[in-house]
Amino acid sequence: MDVNADPYTGGEMAYTYDLQVHTDASPCSNAAPADVVAAAVSRDLDGIAVTNHDTLAGVAAVRTTAPDELTVISGVEVSTTQGHLLALNVEEPPPQGDPLSVIEHVHDLGGVAILSHPFDRLREHYASNLDAIAAAVDAIEVRNSRCLRTRYNERARAFAREHDLPVTGASDAHFPMEIGRAYTTCERPLLEALQRGETSSGGRDRYLSGHAATKLHQLNESLGLNFTLSR
Numbered sequence: 550m551d552v553n554a555d556p557y558t559g560g561e562m563a564y565t566y567d568l569q570v571h572t573d574a575s576p577c578s579n580a581a582p583a584d585v586v587a588a589a590v591s592r593d594l595d596g597i598a599v600t601n602h603d604t605l606a607g608v609a610a611v612r613t614t615a616p617d618e619l620t621v622i623s624g625v626e627v628s629t630t631q632g633h634l635l636a637l638n639v640e641e642p643p644p645q646g647d648p649l650s651v652i653e654h655v656h657d658l659g660g661v662a663i664l665s666h667p668f669d670r671l672r673e674h675y676a677s678n679l680d681a682i683a684a685a686v687d688a689i690e691v692r693n694s695r696c697l698r699t700r701y702n703e704r705a706r707a708f709a710r711e712h713d714l715p716v717t718g719a720s721d722a723h724f725p726m727e728i729g730r731a732y733t734t735c736e737r738p739l740l741e742a743l744q745r746g747e748t749s750s751g752g753r754d755r756y757l758s759g760h761a762a763t764k765l766h767q768l769n770e771s772l773g774l775n776f777t778l779s780r
């Protein structure tokens with residue numbers, strides 16, 4: 550088995566995945582597919598899920614440039630009537646709708662449905678029908694490194710524990726410098742580990758520079774400028 554050192558804790562797990570990465574196919578990101586791949590490789594990730602907002606655009610471009618040893622999971626970050634939902638391992642985007650119907654669509658497509666930053670009150674989040682959603686969904690993202698407050702991730706972790714659901718971690722990167730800041734680890738390939746409830750999350754819970762980069766990107770877009778933020 551291919552064992553990589555955990556880049557942040559020094560621990561060893563067989564597989565490390567960043568399960569939410571955006572590219573320039575999302576309006577709020579300017580990450581070129583080749584730069585996303587280079588960042589993922591430099592951080593020793595085994596895989597990334599490309600999850601642009603309500604589109605599968607970007608997945609093919611990342612796959613084309615990725616080396617064989619980097620798994621590229623096809624995904625979408627779906628907008629529901631409540632929070633965001635990650636649909637992984639789908640080859641077409643599920644339609645937007647209420648959380649339960651989106652989850653059902655993801656399953657019909659053979660995919661995995663994960664609540665994304667579910668209780669981040671500064672972004673789209675979940676507030677009602679939570680028991681039914683918990684009964685339908687496959688996993689909870691308990692560590693999203695774009696949550697500005699640690700307690701939003703803590704609430705997600707408590708929810709996963711309460712409902713005995715598998716956990717994931719992800720950077721939610723919109724810029725290559727963010728890739729791998731939070732991640733999911735497991736001892737077997739991702740889908741198998743999720744089915745067995747044998748995943749863990751690692752990395753950083755929160756940080757500010759990603760949001761600063763987003764603001765700069767929006768400013769550039771609106772003013773037609775080209776400032777960049779280096780690491």
Ligand SMILES: [Zn+2]
Pocket residue numbers: 626633665666
């Ligand atoms: Zn989101």
Ligand SMILES: [Zn+2]
Pocket residue numbers: 569571626721
């Ligand atoms: Zn996202």
